[in-house]
Amino acid sequence: MPAVEATAIVARVPVRAPTLPAHPLHRLTLDNGLRVVLAPDSTAPVVAVAVYYDVGMRSEPMGRTGFAHLFEHVMFQGSAHLPKLEHARQVQGSGGVFNGSTHLDYTNYFEVLPAGALERALFCEADRMAAPLLTQETIDNQIDVVKEEIRVNVLNRPYGAFPWLQLPEVLYDTFANTHNGYGDFVDLESATADDAAQFFDSYYAPGNAVLAVGGDFGVEQATEWVSRYFGRVIARSTPVRPPFGEPALTEDxxxxxxxxxxxxxxxxxxxxxxxxxxxxxxxxxxxxxxxxxxxxxxxxxxxxxxxxxxxxxxxxxxxxxxxxxxxxxxxxxxxxxxxxxxxxxxxxxxxxxxxxxxxxxxxxxxxxxxxxxxxxxxxxxxxxxxxxxxxxxxxxxxxxxxxxxxxxxxxxxxxxxxxxxxxxxxxxxxxxxxxxxxxxxxxxxx
Amino acid sequence: MTTETSSELTNGDTSESADMALPPLIEARAGRAPRAVSATLPNGLDTLVVRRPTVPMVEVRLRIPLPAANSATAAATTARGSLMSASMLFGTAQRNQERLANDLAAVGADLSVSADADRLLFSTAVLRTGLSTVLGLLAEVVTSASYPSAEVAAERDRLGQRIAMALTQPAVVARMARSRRLFGDHPYAQTMPDLSVVAGLEAATLRRTHRDRVRPYGATLVVVGDVQPATVVRQATSAFADWVGPARKSRMMPLPDFDPVGITLVDRPGAVQSNVRIGGGAVGRRDPVYAALQLANLIFGGYFSSRLTENLRERNGFTYSPHSGIDNSAAGSTILIDADVASAVTARAVHETWYELGRMALAPVTQDELDSARRYALGTLALSTATQAGLASTLTSLAGQGLSASWLTDYQKAVAGVTIADVQAVSHRYLSVSSLATVVVGDAALVENSLGSLAALRKPG
Known part of the structure; x- marks a missing residue:
């Protein structure tokens, strides 16, 4: 097609990039080390709660590939005051949705709910930060679930997880950067409640996490709730994060x-x-x-x-x-x-x-x-x-x-x-x- | 599991003070119902605008009905719709492909065009300052898309490759098999364009189809975002002034009956998982029992806190993400139940799913189950319409069934009033195993024998 003249409907002036609406951020750190960000915004009567733990696939030890993700599943299997399935029921029964996901450098848990359910959501997140139920029975159940997740996303379909599972093996050298973050079945199947307790103890300390709350709430009220529910989580030592950087490739x-x-x-x-x-x-x-x-x-x-x-x-x-x-x-x-x-x-x-x-x-x-x-x-x-x-x-x-x-x-x-x-x-x-x-x-x- | 046995895990904090009880839910202020300004433009285009200035962006949707006239033309219509949507942005009377793409990107837009058995859908978000540009370009596309022959031929090859790739995905194979089982020779059975029909398409055919079918009557323009509705109506009136054409009948033929007896088994040798797909008739959004059916669906398998998830995933570990939902298409609504399960437990998973269906059909749900599903339905409706994109897509979907924004308010009232008896009645009617068809895609060598003990096996049609 020959070059064509555009008609006058296209603006000639460059569009100036607009900025995000101003969101005042409030920050506090609890005595146990939990970093908290509050972002009030009353445009809609909804709230979001996000807890980010500073541990991801890169922190998995050898022989425990896929453990960060498996542990994310296990975090939904109940906590001190919420039996198995109760976390989901509390959030969804309040009119909200939830999920969690495992990344290279962090694992996150989040829910978004009607504003009136904020205190309940904070209670639920704090309860599993303090004391998730880590039983062999639920771990075995979630190993089965994760294996089906891997089958549906990787093994039973063409191009499964291409290239995120396979390319790191070529691009990087260290175990941290190259291993299969979904996990080898052999590693997954041998995971125990002791492993989970140790992983929790090492990486899920309040000082190794960030809590962010956004949406329709009063800062003073939210601060009080956050302090009440998360403040009781006992402080533990936080892990030293090793550097995961690698030198540049020396050849194609x-x-x-x-x-x-x-x-x-x-x-x-x-x-x-x-x-x-x-x-x-x-x-x-x-x-x-x-x-x-x-x-x-x-x-x-x-x-x-x-x-x-x-x-x-x-x-x-x-x-x-x-x-x-x-x-x-x-x-x-x-x-x-x-x-x-x-x-x-x-x-x-x-x-x-x-x-x-x-x-x-x-x-x-x-x-x-x-x-x-x-x-x-x-x-x-x-x-x-x-x-x-x-x-x-x-x-x-x-x-x-x-x-x-x-x-x-x-x-x-x-x-x-x-x-x-x-x-x-x-x-x-x-x-x-x-x-x-x-x-x-x-x-x-x- | 009880809180007693778990208190030893609370790092020494075993005191059960009053504030360890679950906090109450506070009645939140009601979200504002979307105030939609609607107008029918002089050319017949229905226009719906909502001011929602949460971010300086605007969501734009243009839905154009594109139903197949009958079973005989279904394959051709699906193939044409598919290639048309892939080729429609290859140029207009004023712009070639690259120029059109550049002018859209300059205002932050990335226009997508998709087709299904009911409609063509244009969709984009755009910076607030670029709305009039996008409306102008959209009008240019619908009035003068050029379908240049060489580019269309190349795209036809690429579409063929994409279809061939899709046909290797088990989820696609399973969806096609269930659609064939439920819809027979109805156009809805055509969930994927036929490769040989696509291969025979010419640019001239697309140009002709475009002229005949891309018309303003019956189409809906939805605009949601940081806008003044009156201004948008003026802009749209001016932008689409040259888009004219007589009204034409565009009604999808009614859904056929299907035979629910037996399990269709599609062999996929070497599969390490089976795709279980169940489906059957449902009521649509206009029906008085729609709200009750939605809540029944949630309790059965429509959200994580459902019986199906508790059974298949959390009790048995058969599957990662079982789900049920109601699909609302122009010709009718359908209940769809999906679970991808390990090959070794395929028959047991089907059996457990049928068991849960039977429980829904035969016994009342609990008040707790109903209250939870009700709050979830209302809460997620509020969440999904709280964003510009969510509201635009919801309004477009409603428009596809001739419903306006006021349906949302009516639906909320209906959900609030649903009783246990209502759920029982719709479950008996729509969630009975005897009224649903079951399809399994998996390695027949591994699953045929055990599945055969549940029901007669049928060959894929």
């Missing part, structure tokens, strides 16, 4: 896996990126770069791989194994993944991706393109901040990972301030360093 790496259920191939590439916490200024350009490369139909890779060269069935480039650039500490990486037809070789795709990075590195990023990417970033941050749970989780993660809940509020301005030259420099750095490539080969007949 390449590996293949055969997926017995897949009929078409897939490709993943990983690059190391700067420390997202201690070198944030160096890290942020990679966030903008990943959006420029891969977000939306207008992005470079969508244009090149999908629309122009028809090399891929789908493509994605993102930071962090799970696609959230701000939920992990060092080491972390920029990931690319694509599904492609068998007629396209992995080499063709790799060349195209590197070409596009080189083009950003040498050709730079124009004002209009940067403005578009910044507008998309602003829109996505605002959209995530609309639900009270999204806001509250970002405050908890900010406090835990970055030491400051305000990080979530400052992020839009920080990202809007990333200059075009920094994005080009990040692309140049990626071209200069070594990468880890993982090819998924189809093992099933087409």
């Amino acid at each position: 790496r390449h590996a293949e896996v055969i997926d017995p259920l897949a009929t078409t191939p897939a490709l993943a590439i990983g690059w190391r990126v700067p420390d997202p916490v201690n070198d944030l200024d160096a890290y942020l350009p990679y966030v903008v770069l990943s959006e420029l490369m891969s977000d939306s139909d207008a992005s470079r890779l969508e244009q090149r791989l999908i629309h122009r060269d028809h090399l891929a069935i789908s493509q994605a480039m993102y930071l962090g194994l799970f696609g959230d650039p701000f939920d992990a500490r060092n080491a972390t990486g920029l990931m690319f993944q694509a599904h492609h037809a068998s007629q396209t070789s992995a080499a063709q795709l790799i060349t195209a991706v590197e070409d596009e990075l080189a083009s950003v590195a040498s050709g730079g990023v124009g004002d209009a393109e940067l403005a578009r990417v910044q507008a998309r970033i602003a829109a996505q941050l605002l959209r995530q901040a609309d639900p009270v749970l999204g806001r509250t989780q970002s405050f908890a993660a900010g406090e835990l990972i970055h030491g400051r809940a305000e990080f979530a509020l400052e992020l839009p301005a920080r990202l809007a301030g990333v200059a075009a030259e920094s994005v080009a420099a990040a692309a140049a750095e990626l071209r200069a360093q070594h990468k880890a490539v993982l090819e998924l080969k189809p093992g099933a007949g087409a």
Whole structure:
């Protein structure tokens, strides 16, 4: 199609990135070390409670792969004053929803409920922080449940957990960074109540956690409830977190896996990126770069791989194994993944991706393109901040990972301030360093 | 388990002071019911706008009915809808694909187009300042999408690859098998476009289908966010002024009857898990017993605190995430029950699911169960409509059945009034094993024998 003139409906002035609505944050630390962030906001009569423990898959000892996630399941199996199933019944029977999830560097538990259920939610979270029921019976039950979770998400489907389970083995070297965070069945099946008690004692101390409360409540009342219910959790020593960073790759790496259920191939590439916490200024350009490369139909890779060269069935480039650039500490990486037809070789795709990075590195990023990417970033941050749970989780993660809940509020301005030259420099750095490539080969007949 | 046996775990704090009792629930102030401003534009487009300035964003949905006329055209309609939705943003009379994508991104938007058996749906969020741009571009797409031949041909190949990939996913295979069992040759049985039909599609066909079917009458525009409704109605009126076309009948044919007897077994050699899928007829949102059925569904398997989760997951460890729910489509509503279970326990899991269905159908639920489900239904409705995106999607879904925002208020009242007897009555009618069809996708060598002891096995249709 020839170049066309756009009509006047498209605004000519660049859109200025709006900021998040102001949320006053209140912070306190209990005597037992629990860090608390309160973010009152009365726009809707709902509240969110999020408890983030500073332990994730990376902290699992050898022989205990998958334990952080298994333990997350067990935390729903009752506590001192709430028998098995009662946590769910209290939250849902109050009109709320709940969940928990296990990440590389933390494990979180959260609920969002009608405002009138806040005290009950705080009671429930405090009860399991103080004393979860860790019996062999419930652990055995949850081992079965987790095995079905792994079967449904990994073993019984093509591309199961690709590439987050397999790429780290190529991109990293240490056990902490490479092991299977879902867990080997052998490790899972041998987990005992003693292991759980020890894990709880080591990592679930109040001083190793952050509590964030957001939504429709009075700060004074919430402070009183938090102090009453969480204040009684006995202080314990907090673990020393070992550094999980790794030196840069010294050569390109390449590996293949055969997926017995897949009929078409897939490709993943990983690059190391700067420390997202201690070198944030160096890290942020990679966030903008990943959006420029891969977000939306207008992005470079969508244009090149999908629309122009028809090399891929789908493509994605993102930071962090799970696609959230701000939920992990060092080491972390920029990931690319694509599904492609068998007629396209992995080499063709790799060349195209590197070409596009080189083009950003040498050709730079124009004002209009940067403005578009910044507008998309602003829109996505605002959209995530609309639900009270999204806001509250970002405050908890900010406090835990970055030491400051305000990080979530400052992020839009920080990202809007990333200059075009920094994005080009990040692309140049990626071209200069070594990468880890993982090819998924189809093992099933087409 | 009791609190006595567990008190030794409380790190020495064994005193049961008064404040260790479960805190009470406080009646929260009621959330504001969404005040929707509705207008029918001169071209017939129904427009629904809600001011919800929680963040400086706007959610936009445009729903256009696209039902198949009958069974004979179902495969063609599904394939065309699928390729149309994938190709619709490849250019307009004024813009090529890249220009359109750039202009959307410039205001923070990422327009998606999807198709199912009932409708086409455009969906995006946009920065507040970019709403008029998005409405203008949306109007440009519906009035002049160009479907360039070369790009459509490439997308047809990509769609074929995506379908082929989807067909290797057990969840997709299971959904298709249940839909065929429940809907026979009704268009709803077509949950995935047929590869051979897709392969035969040409750009000219899409252009013609677009002209015939993408019309303002029967369509609904929903806008929720940091907006002034009167301004949005003016903007939409102006943006969509050139989108015209006569009204046409667009009614989905009614759902057929199905034979609930027997278990359909779809063999998936080597599977390490079985996908159990059960389904049957349900009542829709307009029905007086809809609220009772929703609460019955919750108690049975609709949330974590349900009987199904307690039985299959928390007691037996058969499955990770069992679930039941009510699907509301234009032609009718359906109850759907899903559980992915270990191969070795497949028949036992089906048996336990049937047992829980029988318990619902034959015995009253407890007052505690009803109260919990009621509060959950009301609470989660408030949560899901508290965000711009949630409210926009809810209103769009209601519009698909010709319902307005006031339905939400009526529904809340209905939920508040449901009794144990009401739940018993709808359970007997809609959750009886004898009225539901069961489908299992799994390794037949491992599950056939034991499943056969529960019911006659049927071959997939």
